[in-house]
Amino acid sequence: MPSNAAIAPGTLSHVDLPWQIDWTKDKCTLCGQCVAVCPVRAIELGVFRKREIKAAFGLTTTSENQYSVHYGIRQKTDPAFACIGCGMCDMVCPGDAITPRRSDEQPKLKMHANKGGAPRTRGGRRNDKGSLLDQIKFVRISMLTDPALDAGRHEFDLTTMIGRILPPEKALATFREQGWMPPVRKIYPLLIGGMSFGALSPNMWEGLQMGVAYLNEELHMPVRMCTGEGGCPPRLLRSRFLKYVILQIASGYFGWDEIIHALPEMKEDPCAVEIKYGQGAKPGDGGLLMWHKVNKLIAAIRGVPVGVSLPSPPTHQTKYSIEEAVAKMIQSMSMAWGFRVPVYPKISATTTSLAVLNNLARNTYAAGLAIDGEDGGTGAAYNVSMDHMGHPIASNLRDCYLNLCRIGAQNELPLIAGGGIGKNGNLAANAAALIMLGASAVQIGKYMMQAAAGCVGSEGDRCNVCNIGVCPKGITSQDPRLYRRLDPEKVAERVVDVYLAFDSEMKKILAPLGRSTSLPIGMSDALGIGDKDAADRLSIRYCV
């Protein structure tokens, strides 16, 4: 056989892959668990043939070949089965015999992950470790004339408002005349952002909902969670827990049949309705639930056939223009609940955010604006969208807030910021920075998946198979064999842990700044950054 027989243009070696599997023969018990657990079938049981030359001593005996066969684990190099570094093999291995290792070579897989001419899609994140939010420091510490507060003992009010707040003169006149007051909800400023039933597994969704209910009912923290576009299980719609839920409607309208049918039987109003126009991670794309995940249950809730991909169009197709769409949808959604529920749009952060904001500022029915930055995560998107589209959240939010300041409507139209909060684990610091830049609340998604369910994804292109229903932790998969791995009760516990820890850290940030009785929205004098351009851009202090 010629030496180059098996080598084609698309043939890759192990080092061309971002992840390599280190396997130790001595420790392996050949139990096969790693192969069974691998979500992308990157490894298989292999038969290895080995030839050893036995060199003989003396002159009379001749040397000979000795052939042996052993069994072991073999890693595939076919791009379709490339190891994703999830580490599940390592987690299940009884003998610590196997572990993924990141390549120190520039991986070539990127150029080959488009087999069949279809560009790569993936779930997860932008895979960029940099975070401007992490560079922001809190520099205005109360030291002399104003004593720092005691985070452990002082009373703190960390709630915020979602919903249109009328300017004082108008609000008091409306109150006196008993006129219509736009609905407003008091909520905890850290929201769980829209992750749909369908994108998430039933166990994950249930775990999050249970955690949220516990936080509200036992710990009296008004935490809210958005459904994402995928509807809402009918029982939840008819339960008292609906008040902790923000219903999302997006351009695919998936699940809205169920919601509308449940309207007459709702015991509670939802916290709010979010109309999704864009997602920071994939601006210009609608939602995308790939066929792998559309099982019977999801199909039933979403009102679609089983096993078909569910792409939502990038815009609400029934509408003529975005301004019209926003105004009409806000109005009709408000009307559906008798103008008792705040309705607000969610857009991708973009240089056109200001135009949207200006439109909303004039619309009394608009209850806020959610802006999602480029660092947001997603259940499924094209690689190119996630890596190269979008606008960072900090400057976009700041522009919007300062614009509200110019028109005197700050905190009247709450801004909800999302995208990359806590991407490197610094959840409270990132959230506090955004609040001080002008956000009334922040929302997180992938942080919750990592913290509450052990999602192994990282900012290093690890795992990212949320889209194809093989999530090794059972967080984003609709295959019961996989999602049974995830215990909803444990997820709920972790949700509670995350919120309580966040709450303590927020107090540790706010107390030294001398703030405790109101959320420091727009307290930009507290912020500093060691990058002159960023400081100028955000109108905060430059500190080196």
Next chain:
Amino acid sequence: MCRLFALTSSEPVSPMRAVRALDVMREGHDGSGVGLFLTGLGGPFGELKGCPILSGILTRDGEKRLNRFMNDKGFKLRHRLAWDLPATPPEGTPRRDAYLVAAYDLPSDWRDMTDAERDLNILRTRLELKHMGLEREDMTVFSFWPDVVMVKEIGDPLAVGQYLGVDREDLHARQILAQGRQNTNYAINLYACHPFFIQGIASMTNGENTAFIPIKEWLMSSGVPGYEGYHSDSEVFTHILHYATLRLGLPLAAYKHVITPLSDADMQGHPDAAFLEQLKATCRKLIIDGPNCVIGCLPDRTMFMVQDRKKLRPGVVGGRPGLYAFSSEICGLDAAIPERDKTRDFQPMHLDTAIVGPGCEEIEICRQTQPLPQAR
């Protein structure tokens, strides 16, 4: 931490009484400045009802420009305080060309205006003067309003008070707010000295306002004339007071509900819960976060003291019918009104507004948990 002292009396008293009380509390101010707000004036100014009084500091050029401006507008000088100052100012106090306290007759074409129009025009005139002064740094105008005199100067309060001769009868007043300044976060600027004043409303504060930037940004964007400047972080308290009482028409008892609203738990069961919730939501951007003790005076000469939500600053109110004082320390009160019944001294806590009406009859305590008086 600055020291504050305020007097409210049924008869005009000398501002030196307040300045001496500040001096007793000397430890608490660094002698870097003093501010006085006087209303309910006795003497000649007291007789000029309705004539706005201009208070400020001018250079020679500034004085000329001012006179020209006032003439052009049609204001006629009615009475002007004559200052006969010693040759050398006290240490730390700059030599000024002219201190001005002068009452004017309103221009004749203002006669047919409504009260609100006239008030707005008086305010606008002051703002114009202020801007003119800032432009060439030749005029510092503290106030322009009927029955109000403001004196501010850099230096030790007692020395400045004696130097300026604030003891004179022309400056005797029924209501006096006085502040001895301690360091400041912002540049030392004459405007930055408390008390602050807008349209008959004055207040001064002892402490720091950590919510300053967002509040300032909101006030400046609200479109209300006069909400500008902000050389001090607590200047916003005066404007919130102005906004709450004049723009929103709320009773004084509601001021505390604006700046330090009740917690949600306390709000439940409050007879005015629905209203207070609405007020808290809509005025959320005006919540102060302390530590602050605020002493203020309204156009009807009601004087009051409130604390921040955590009560991190001292403050005491005491006196006798006819003469009450608000002080940041008891020793100040002792110096000014030694003959009072000390057992009736009151230190407002985090829910209280201590109010002494213009009649100076008693200290009225208004707790946030009590029902609100009907809004005007």
